[in-house]
Amino acid sequence: MMQKDQSAxxxxxxxxxxxxxxxxxxxxxxxxFILVYSFYENVDLAVDRVAFQFGNWQEVMTDSYYRTAIWxxxxxxxxxxxxxxxxxxxxxxxxxxxxxxxxxxxLLLLILPFWIxxxxxxxxxxxIFGNQGALNGLxxxxxxxDTSLSLMYNEFTVIIGFIHVFLPYMILxxxxxxxxxxxxxxxxxxxxxxxxxxxxxxxTLPLSMxxxxxxxxxxFVLTGGSYVTPLILGGPNDFLFGNLIYDAVVSELNWxxxxxxxxxxxxxxxxxxxxxxxxxxxxxxxxxxx
Amino acid sequence: MRxxxxxxxxxxxxxxxxxxxxxxxLVLAFNSSQxxxxxxxxxxxxxxxxxYENEAITRAFRTSxxxxxxxxxxxxxxxxxxxxALVRYQFRGKDLITTFLxxxxxxxxxxxxxxxxxxxRWLHMPRSFGxxxxxxxxxxxxxxxxxxxxxxxxxxxxxxxxxKSLGASxxxxxxxxxxxxxxxxxxxxxxxxxxxxxxxxxxxxxxxxSGMETVPTxxxxxxxNSVSPEINALGFVxxxxxxxxxxxxxxxxxxxxxxxx
Numbered sequence: 001m002m003q004k005d006q007s008a009x010x011x012x013x014x015x016x017x018x019x020x021x022x023x024x025x026x027x028x029x030x031x032x033f034i035l036v037y038s039f040y041e042n043v044d045l046a047v048d049r050v051a052f053q054f055g056n057w058q059e060v061m062t063d064s065y066y067r068t069a070i071w072x073x074x075x076x077x078x079x080x081x082x083x084x085x086x087x088x089x090x091x092x093x094x095x096x097x098x099x100x101x102x103x104x105x106x107l108l109l110l111i112l113p114f115w116i117x118x119x120x121x122x123x124x125x126x127x128i129f130g131n132q133g134a135l136n137g138l139x140x141x142x143x144x145x146d147t148s149l150s151l152m153y154n155e156f157t158v159i160i161g162f163i164h165v166f167l168p169y170m171i172l173x174x175x176x177x178x179x180x181x182x183x184x185x186x187x188x189x190x191x192x193x194x195x196x197x198x199x200x201x202x203x204t205l206p207l208s209m210x211x212x213x214x215x216x217x218x219x220f221v222l223t224g225g226s227y228v229t230p231l232i233l234g235g236p237n238d239f240l241f242g243n244l245i246y247d248a249v250v251s252e253l254n255w256x257x258x259x260x261x262x263x264x265x266x267x268x269x270x271x272x273x274x275x276x277x278x279x280x281x282x283x284x285x286x287x288x289x290x
Numbered sequence: 291m292r293x294x295x296x297x298x299x300x301x302x303x304x305x306x307x308x309x310x311x312x313x314x315x316l317v318l319a320f321n322s323s324q325x326x327x328x329x330x331x332x333x334x335x336x337x338x339x340x341x342y343e344n345e346a347i348t349r350a351f352r353t354s355x356x357x358x359x360x361x362x363x364x365x366x367x368x369x370x371x372x373x374x375a376l377v378r379y380q381f382r383g384k385d386l387i388t389t390f391l392x393x394x395x396x397x398x399x400x401x402x403x404x405x406x407x408x409x410x411r412w413l414h415m416p417r418s419f420g421x422x423x424x425x426x427x428x429x430x431x432x433x434x435x436x437x438x439x440x441x442x443x444x445x446x447x448x449x450x451x452x453x454k455s456l457g458a459s460x461x462x463x464x465x466x467x468x469x470x471x472x473x474x475x476x477x478x479x480x481x482x483x484x485x486x487x488x489x490x491x492x493x494x495x496x497x498x499x500s501g502m503e504t505v506p507t508x509x510x511x512x513x514x515n516s517v518s519p520e521i522n523a524l525g526f527v528x529x530x531x532x533x534x535x536x537x538x539x540x541x542x543x544x545x546x547x548x549x550x551x
Contacts, residue, residue, distance in 0.1 A: 009379060009381065011375075011379060012375035012376075012378075012379035012381045013375075013381070015371040015372065015374050015375035015379075016371070016372050016375045016387060018367075018368045018371060018372075019368045019369070019371065019372040019391060019431060019435070020387075020390065020391075022368060022424075022427070022428055022431065023390065023391065023393060023394060023428065023431070026394075026406060026424060026425070026428040027393055027394050027397060027402065027405070027428060028393075029409060030402070030405030030406045030408065030409040031397070031401075031405050033405060033408045033409045033412060034401070034404065034405045034408060037408050087304055087307075088304070090297055090300045090301060090304070091300070091301040091304045091305070093297065094297045094298060094300070094301040095301070106301075106305075109305060109308075109309070112533060113308055113312075114485070115485055115532045115533050115536060116312060116528075116529055116532060116533060117488075117489050117505075117506065117525070117528050117529070117532065118489050118491060118506070119489075119491055119506045119509050119510060120312070120315060120509070120525040120528060120529065121311070121312060123315075123509070123513060123517055123521065123525075124311035124312055124314060124315045124525075125311055126327075126516075126517050127311060127314045127315060127318060127326075127327055127328075127517065128310075128311055128314065130327060130516075130517070131327070132325055132326070132327025132328055133327055133328065134314060134328055136328070137327075137328035137329055141329075164307070164308065164311070167304070167307075167308060168308070171304075196293065221396075221398065224398070225398025225399060225400055225401070226399075226400070226492065227400060227492070228491055228492055228495075228510070231510075232510075232513060242398070242400045245400050245401075245404060246400070246495075249404055249407070249496065250495070250496065255408060255411065258404055258408075259404065259408055262400070262401045262404040262405065263401075265398055265400065265401055266397065266398065266401045269398050270396075273396050282389055282392070283388075285392070286388075286392070286436050286439075
């Protein structure tokens with residue numbers, strides 16, 4: 001009887017309805033429109049014709065320009081993700097394991113970058129690598145060079161910019177799963193004769209995998225979907241798939257092509273998310289908020 | 291314990307990597323040089339004065355503040371209702387609903403931006419402040435739900451039961467017991483939503499009507515010709531707001547809870 005009452009309870013649905021309605025109207029339906037528009041035909045600047053033709057799709061599938069952009073995006077996202085994982089794991093481990101009294105300070109400093117403007121954090125690298133940046137200033141001061149070395153606007157600075165912005169996501173996710181591990185497990189492995197490295201590799205590392213995977217997913221998807229960082233820190237050849245969308249929509253006002261490219265990006269990154277959720281489940285992602 | 295000190299050094303280096311460039315911005319904001327970079331020529335506050343006198347920037351600032359505040363109101367309202375449903379009730383399809391609520395995060399922001407624009411185009415509606423507002427709210431919503439949900443789980447239901455058994459109506463119970471207990475969650479959610487909106491650039495570039503700038507898009511536009519010292523000063527002010535306000539709020543909250551105990 002109780003069970004029946006609960007499942008017939010309308011109250012949770014009343015509470016949920018505004019959010020569900022908003023997401024349906026502002027996310028689900030627009031995604032459907034992207035698909036529909038990808039079959040439209042671009043006639044002129046900002047003018048398109050209702051149609052059902054595969055011209056845009058054919059162009060995206062066959063033009064090597066788009067394929068190059070997909071590979072570039074994939075390559076850069078993998079590089080950023082792997083480097084962020086390598087850079088992020090050890091600090092996460094340190095914060096989780098330290099007996100340091102002011103551990104809260106380390107955690108606070110980890111959250112702090114989330115509050116600092118993305119664009120300020122990104123452009124701050126111009127002050128490091130730019131012509132008037134810290135490195136060039138240092139080189140001049142040491143008398144190593146008279147002119148400015150151009151260290152900026154290449155793939156390297158784009159990668160640095162991405163890692164800098166996304167690293168806190170990685171560290172936080174790894175930290176959360178490391179923090180959840182029973183702290184007696186590693187000492188237990190040690191008393192059973194494992195070396196510290198063995199204890200880490202056989203016990204701690206596998207148990208922290210969910211966090212590492214969640215961090216990697218976030219960094220990969222966030223990098224793969226962006227276009228602003230290459231515009232600020234990259235050169236003309238450092239574009240991502242997102243930049244093609246930006247160009248199609250903002251510069252060329254070619255809506256059908258913008259829609260086709262958007263759907264392609266949604267599909268590719270969606271594949272990654274689906275693959276992840278099959279393996280790990282999506283609830284690991286929300287653990288970082290607890 | 292040599293390994294441990296290596297880990298410690300590594301961690302310090304990573305923290306340096308995260309904060310050194312930001313500190314450089316903060317320092318350069320006070321550089322009197324007329325260029326935005328090194329070398330440092332002297333201490334000066336003139337870029338803050340310039341900033342204050344720059345009408346485009348102050349206008350962008352006002353837009354961003356209003357947008358952020360309204361986004362916080364909308365997404366926190368929706369988010370709290372949804373989080374209440376998830377925390378307080380058991381119903382069928384809950385996992386599916388939870389996943390659905392975080393879909394705005396799973397869709398790449400660029401795609402989300404283009405999709406909403408195309409939908410609007412189909413409706414023959416121009417870009418507007420309203421578009422920015424609903425757009426930012428939907429981007430912030432999943433984060434608000436997650437934050438509020440995490441905090442709400444910690445509230446015990448005994449207080450509500452007690453209020454009800456003492457004769458309070460459901461509405462009275464909500465406004466006099468539940469809501470005050472929820473306030474920290476509400477506040478955290480609203481702050482988060484404000485920060486997300488205040489910081490957003492990816493979608494804002496697509497959604498803003500021509501002529502309207504938020505602080506990030508204004509900076510983005512000014513960047514085309516190198517970093518001006520005004521941008522450094524603006525960065526300083528923004529960091530003071532987005533870091534200072536939550537820190538102060540957190541410190542105050544701590545202070546008051548300690549006093550109570």
